Amino acid sequence: MADGNKDSKRRFGRRGRGRSGAREGERTAEAAGSEESVDERKSVLADQPAVVCSICDKQIFDLSSALAGRDGKGPIHFDCALAQAAVGENLEPAERVAYVGRGAFAVVEYRDKSMTAFTIKRRIQWEKEGEKFDWRKSIQQRFGL
Ligand SMILES: [Zn+2]
Secondary structure, three states: OOOOOOOOOOOOOOOOOOOOOOOOOOOOOHHHOOOOOHHHHHHHHOOOOOOEOOOOOOEOOOHHHOEOOOOOOOOEOHHHHHHHHHOOOOOOOOEEEEEEEOOEEEEEEEOOOOOOOEEEEEEEEOOOOOOOOHHHHHHHHHOOO
């Protein structure tokens, strides 16, 4: 009820029909929402033997995001790989380890607090580039990739 009283009455009607200060940025909410159905993926994998991460010994449910171990064995959880990649990197406060694709992590330094702009300080190659892993191959076949 107390809504809509923000606009003080306009006396001078020069732009009488103009929108009064429509807020920008109201339309940005739409782009975000493409949700994948995780359940669907699981059912595809249901007849697969359980795959266990060699770092934390827990089952890997989402093989499509798993990485090979650094020694070429695998697969391991993405998060486990990420944690291991950071080991021994002596990160500065503004530095993080991030996945940069193609089986590689990198130490990145964020240049502002919003964490949008960053510089890659050094690459941490994780999986051997171009290596094909059997466990990944079978998953790709199942998804028809
Ligand atoms: Zn793990």
